Amino acid sequence: MAEQRERTFIMKHYSDLSSRPFFPGLVKYMSSGPVVPMVWEGLNVVKTGRQMLGATNPADSQPGTIRGDLCIQVGRNIIHGSDSVESAKKEIDLWFTEKEVVGWTPANENWVYE
Structure with a gap:
């Protein structure tokens, strides 16, 4: 589901880039409209x-x-x-609650994986 996040949330997500010159523009862009987070x-x-x-x-x-x-x-x-x-785990914890991440097995799993 698309959602729009506040600047402070985007700043937290990209905190590792906060010292980079493009950081303010990145935060402005990423908080300017809806995003579709997924795992x-x-x-x-x-x-x-x-x-x-x-x-x-x-x-x-x-x-x-x-x-x-x-x-x-x-x-x-x-x-x-x-x-x-490691980054994925951190980002998943930031964007989703535990209940929002649903484990499931694809129907074609036996045809895709050994």
């Missing part, structure tokens, strides 16, 4: 997910990636993805 899971999900997203700089992203197809400028790269399992 992905699966084998090597961080690595696979980041490959699907494309490079942080859209100009360096391959066609067929989200950023490669839908982005033009690095400051408007349309999607965020955790850079590690």
Whole structure:
């Protein structure tokens, strides 16, 4: 479900970037409209997910990636993805309550995983 977050929430999410010169613009952009937070899971999900997203700089992203197809400028790269399992856990805890993260088994799991 799309939701809009306050600047203070976005500042907390990106606190590791707070000393970077682009931080104020990032916070302004990410709090300017609704976002769709989600949790992905699966084998090597961080690595696979980041490959699907494309490079942080859209100009360096391959066609067929989200950023490669839908982005033009690095400051408007349309999607965020955790850079590690540890970051993902921190971000999931920030964005979701325990009840909002529902575990489930996909129907095709036996066909996808060994």
